[in-house]
Amino acid sequence: MVKVKSQQRAKKFSDFLHLIEEEAVHFPVELIPLTEEPGSVPQAVLVLDSTLSAKRKRELARAVATDRNPQHIALLDRAGALTGAESFKDCVHAELARVKKSRLPCSLLLIRIDGIEDRSFLKKAAATLKREIECDHHLAHLDHATLALLLSWLNRNRALRQAGSIHQSLSADTAGRVTIGLAVCMARAVPSAEEFMEMALHELQKAEYEAGDIFYSFHNQDDDSCQVTAEERAQLFSFLNQGKKE
């Protein structure tokens, strides 16, 4: 994957883009110009191996699209390896906008690990988490002891399974306690980025101060309210029973 940085004068870059488009036809590559808005002048171009699967191409394109904000790079944590708190909030904001548009859920995990103040352990924990997640998920270092993980597309059950797996992996790395607060955002009730992070933090605090390592909540807890009740059935079938009596 090659990402060509934009020049200050768009015309020059577009000349260069034109040049590589001509050359690209001779190679098994796919060019994806990256623009700020549809129809605007490209600022960068993503060069993909055209033999990759469609799924992999989408993953890479999305990873680059979400990572191309220069502020993002400037807002890494002090260790320089993970997204920092400010940039992560932007990610949450963008993800919630996606949930509204696509009507598909996302989940936010806040993970607190005893001993993570040690820089080398932080790196180890980050490496463990990166193994657990897909490339279009966001991992961030919020404060000295808290990591945050934003999981795209995951509903309640899948997020809980993922949280369980992460807890197990991190617990194997440390003798300290690992606690997780999980918030799930469903499309029918999308909170603000601040509310969503607050929900996850609240669950994390419950996990820390109450017995249990993983706590979770949903913005609108009516998942099971769709079950057809006995009263509803009785009324549905009353018509049939009337027919029998007649």
Place this chain on the structure above:
Amino acid sequence: MMGKNRKPQIICISSGKGGVGKTSFTINLAAALSAKSRKVLLIDGDLGLANVDVMLGLNVKHTLRETVEEGRDPMEILVEIMPGFFVLPASSGVPEMANLSYEEQAFLTDSLEHIVGNFDFVLVDTAAGVGESVLWFNNWAGKNITMLSPDPTAMTDAYALIKIMKTRYNKKDFHLIINNVKSKKEAREVFTNISTVLENFLGVKPCYQGAIPQDSAVAMAVRKQKPFLVAQPKSRASMAVMEICNKILS
């Protein structure tokens, strides 16, 4: 191939219970709409156990599986059944397709949205049940048709589907078709009953879209792998579908 940028009416046909007659009805509705000079796309929304191709006697080379897995353009998959009537076939016996991840669902929606502008009507024949793909197609569609027959299981499952769509996705407009009825009177009674329950418990006022009578022409057409509207256009079932078609057009 076709003029783009139409604003199609996307209609999702579901039932909850299987075997109620969704696929048969959807194929015939597509045939009826195309006979009225409308360009119609029928999407086989039963992604893992597709039947539309079987009911039309098609020998398909490509399916929506290739769109999801390889990124193939859905336009390359289209099969023209008759003038103005196109089918997007799906795969059969592929459990992975029946359980698409959210990302794959989103990708499929994007791919479909690129082509629907070529048509006046897009009909989605969903799988039975209330699985993710059924809910997602129902949410995507602008109009939701729920089919049921006058038996308690079909009524319960249709009610359950509507309840989910109302509760989770805040859908409010539902159109009911009662299939396999002995008479119009029976259809009206079934409709009145379920609409009373829907109104009492969910505050939903469904719209009566029509009824299809019991008709041996339906089973015969399925065996011939042809729409009954084509095999027996004067049959009672064909007349009923034309009536529903006219109602949709009006």
